Amino acid sequence: MSTFHYKAINESGTTITGNIEADTEDEAAGLLVEQGYIPARITEKKDLSWFSWKGLSLKFARSKPRELILFTKQFRTMLRAGISIVRIFQTMEVQTENHLLKKTIAQIGEDVVNGDSLYHSFRRHPLVFSELYCNMIRSGEASGSLPEVLERLSYIIEHEDRVRSQVKGAMFYPFIVIIFLAVAFFILLTFVVPKFAVLFEGAGIDLPLPTRIAIALQEFIWAYWPFLTAGLILGFVLLVRFLKTERGKLLKDTYLLKTPIIGELLKKIAMSRFSSIFAILQTSGVSVLESFRILTNTIGNSAIAKEFAELYDKLEEGQGISGPLQAAHYFPPMVINMVAIGEESGNLSEMLEEISAHYDYEVEYATQRLSEAIGPILTIGLAAIIGFFAFSIFLPMWDMVQTI
Numbered sequence: 001m002s003t004f005h006y007k008a009i010n011e012s013g014t015t016i017t018g019n020i021e022a023d024t025e026d027e028a029a030g031l032l033v034e035q036g037y038i039p040a041r042i043t044e045k046k047d048l049s050w051f052s053w054k055g056l057s058l059k060f061a062r063s064k065p066r067e068l069i070l071f072t073k074q075f076r077t078m079l080r081a082g083i084s085i086v087r088i089f090q091t092m093e094v095q096t097e098n099h100l101l102k103k104t105i106a107q108i109g110e111d112v113v114n115g116d117s118l119y120h121s122f123r124r125h126p127l128v129f130s131e132l133y134c135n136m137i138r139s140g141e142a143s144g145s146l147p148e149v150l151e152r153l154s155y156i157i158e159h160e161d162r163v164r165s166q167v168k169g170a171m172f173y174p175f176i177v178i179i180f181l182a183v184a185f186f187i188l189l190t191f192v193v194p195k196f197a198v199l200f201e202g203a204g205i206d207l208p209l210p211t212r213i214a215i216a217l218q219e220f221i222w223a224y225w226p227f228l229t230a231g232l233i234l235g236f237v238l239l240v241r242f243l244k245t246e247r248g249k250l251l252k253d254t255y256l257l258k259t260p261i262i263g264e265l266l267k268k269i270a271m272s273r274f275s276s277i278f279a280i281l282q283t284s285g286v287s288v289l290e291s292f293r294i295l296t297n298t299i300g301n302s303a304i305a306k307e308f309a310e311l312y313d314k315l316e317e318g319q320g321i322s323g324p325l326q327a328a329h330y331f332p333p334m335v336i337n338m339v340a341i342g343e344e345s346g347n348l349s350e351m352l353e354e355i356s357a358h359y360d361y362e363v364e365y366a367t368q369r370l371s372e373a374i375g376p377i378l379t380i381g382l383a384a385i386i387g388f389f390a391f392s393i394f395l396p397m398w399d400m401v402q403t404i
Contacts, residue, residue, distance in 0.1 A: 008037035065161040076150035249302040272359035279352035
C-alpha cells in the first residue's frame with residue numbers, strides 16, 4: 001500500500017490537501033470521492049531510502065499494541081474530560097514517542113481541522129489502525145458514544161495482546177532450543193567430524209555406517225556449500241513471497257489447522273477472537289452483516305475467513321446466524337448452540353461474552369499443553385543428534401582400541 005498526496009475541493013468549495021493510503025492512484029481518487037471530495041491532483045509520495053533521519057523509516061516503524069492501547073485510553077480519557085478533538089490530537093502528538101504513531105496523530109489532527117470525520121481520518125492509516133478499529137470509531141462517532149466504544153476497543157487490543165503473548169511465550173523456548181541444535185549439528189559436522197575422519201583413515205579400519213554418513217554429509221556440504229546457500233536463500237525468498245499471496249495464506253492456514261495440538265490451539269484462538277469482537281460490535285450497535293464483514297478481514301486466519309465470507313453470503317439471504325454456522329467446518333457445537341440460544345433469546349452479546357471467557361481459558365490451557373508436548377519432542381531430537389555423533393565418533397574409536 002502506498003501513500004498519495006492529494007489536493008481536492010470539499011463540499012464548501014474550499015481547497016484542501018492531505019495524504020491518503022491506497023494501492024493505486026485510482027483507488028485513492030475513489031476514496032476521496034466517497035468522502036465527498038473532488039480530487040484535483042493526486043501524486044504518489046516516494047520513499048527513496050529504507051531509513052529516515054529519525055532512525056527507521058515508516059516501512060519498519062510499526063506501532064506496538066501497548067502504544068495503541070495507551071493512545072486509545074488517553075483518547076477516551078480526554079474525550080470524557082470534555083477536551084476538543086483538535087486539542088486532543090495536538091496533546092497526544094507531543095506525548096507520543098513512536099515516530100509512526102506521532103506522524104499519524106499529526107495527520108489525523110490536520111484532517112479533522114480540514115473537516116474530515118474521525119472515521120475517514122483513521123481509515124487513511126491502515127498500518128496503525130485496523131479495519132475493526134476504524135469501524136468501531138465510525139459506530140461511536142455516529143451514535144455519540146465514542147468514549148464507550150474506545151473503552152471496548154482498548155479491551156479488545158489488550159485481549160489480543162494477551163493471547164498473542166501467551167502463544168509467543170509457549171513457542172520461545174522451543175525456538176531457541178531448535179536454533180542451538182541446528183548450530184551444534186553444523187559445528188560438529190563441519191569442524192569435529194573431519195578431524196576424526198583423518199584419524200580413522202590413517203588407522204585403516206572399516207568405518208561403521210553412522211561415521212560414513214557423517215563424513216559423506218561433511219564432504220557434500222564442503223563441496224557444494226555455495227549452491228546450498230544460494231538454494232536455501234532462494235527457497236526462503238520464494239516461500240515468503242508465496243505465503244504472502246492469497247492462495248499461499250489459505251494453504252498455510254488450512255494445514256496449520258489440521259496439525260495436531262497446534263491446530264486446536266489456533267481454532268480456539270480464532271473462536272476467542274470471533275466471540276469477543278462480535279460481542280463488542282453487537283454492543284456498539286454494528287449490524288450483524290457489517291460485523292461479519294469486519295470479522296472476515298480481522299479473524300487472522302485465511303481458512304476461517306473464507307468460511308466467514310460464505311457465512312456473509314448466507315446472512316444476506318436472511319438465513320439467520322446459527323443455521324449457517326452449523327454448516328461451517330471450524331465452529332464447534334458449543335459455539336453454535338450458544339449463538340443459537342443468544343439469537344433466540346435476544347441476548348446474543350451476553351452469550352458471545354460467555355463464549356469469549358470460556359475460550360480465553362481454553363487458549364491458556366491449550367498453550368500449556370503445547371509447551372508440555374514440545375518438551376519430549378525436543379528431548380527426542382536432542383538425543384537423536386547426540387546419539388548420531390556419539391556413534392559416529394566413538395564406534396570407530398572402539399574398533400581402533402580393539403585393533404591395538
